[in-house]
Amino acid sequence: MPAAKDESSGQGVASQQNGALGRGIGVEQGSNHSCGLARLGFDLIVSSHFHVFEYGINDDDSLAVNIYSSKTEACIFKESEWGKGIVLSTYGKGVFVNGFMHMLEFTQIVVVDIEGKTWMKILKPTGDAISIHEAQDYGTSKWTLKHKVTTLELFGKKNIEIGIEVCDVAYRVIAVHPEWNLIFLVGEDKSLLAYDMNRSKIHVLLARAIGYPRST
Structure with missing residues (x-):
């Protein structure tokens, strides 16, 4: 496992x-x-x-x-x-x-x-974008915003659903690498992407649908 x-x-x-x-x-x-x-x-x-x-x-x-x-x-x-x-x-x-x-x-x-x-x-913090928050005081609901990126900045489009559940979202966040500052996402077409928070750039690691440029 x-x-x-x-x-x-x-x-x-x-x-x-x-x-x-x-x-x-x-x-x-x-x-x-x-x-x-x-x-x-x-x-x-x-x-x-x-x-x-x-x-x-x-x-x-x-x-x-x-x-x-x-x-x-x-x-x-x-x-x-x-x-x-x-x-x-x-x-x-x-x-x-x-x-x-x-x-x-x-x-x-x-x-x-x-x-x-x-x-x-x-x-939980709320919002219409991918955001990274850090608990300011553990055990409370106080958060410090560390990073935020909108779907317009990521994909050039608005109103794209991003979440963590399997259903009803176009892209699902599956993991975060805390040392490399990477957010990994899976699309409805099973494409695997990584968003680099340091460079504000998204990389296509595995393209399953026509139209995705593969990042190097």
């Missing part, structure tokens, strides 16, 4: 759908129903151990999570403290940083620690 990770910190997160990862290591289902969403978090600088976060839905539509630790070889079940109305997509992005799993929801980022004791909700 490939992991998207920050090479400078050794932190990463891997995705596993349909509960296969959970079944493979014996994650308990608890009293909730698995929604086929699991994330693997690890930090190689801190420890060689890892944690698996498997999210589930209770009968009242609230969320709960099974957290497995490879160190203790045990799983704990925790009811969500995010409140009701939280919807996590199977394709939702997850990032494991400083012992917390961060999951991207529609309007916010929901966070839980490896012990299921600390739960946070952080409002």
Whole structure:
């Protein structure tokens, strides 16, 4: 299972759908129903151990999570403290940083620690362009804008949908390289692009549709 990770910190997160990862290591289902969403978090600088976060839905539509630790070889079940109305997509992005799993929801980022004791909700920045924000005060909704580029600057066109979900967008952001300042995108035609924030230039890495000039 490939992991998207920050090479400078050794932190990463891997995705596993349909509960296969959970079944493979014996994650308990608890009293909730698995929604086929699991994330693997690890930090190689801190420890060689890892944690698996498997999210589930209770009968009242609230969320709960099974957290497995490879160190203790045990799983704990925790009811969500995010409140009701939280919807996590199977394709939702997850990032494991400083012992917390961060999951991207529609309007916010929901966070839980490896012990299921600390739960946070952080409002996402909004806008009509690709923008890179840095959390000014961790655990709050204060962000500092680091970079922003509009679709007109990228593609010479307005009203082009860019997002992180699989459906209903023309281009999907799949990864960010923090050291090289690159944003990787996939188009509806399966073309692979990279936007260089330092040079404000987009590169076509893999062209699947007629009409794309291949960057060198």
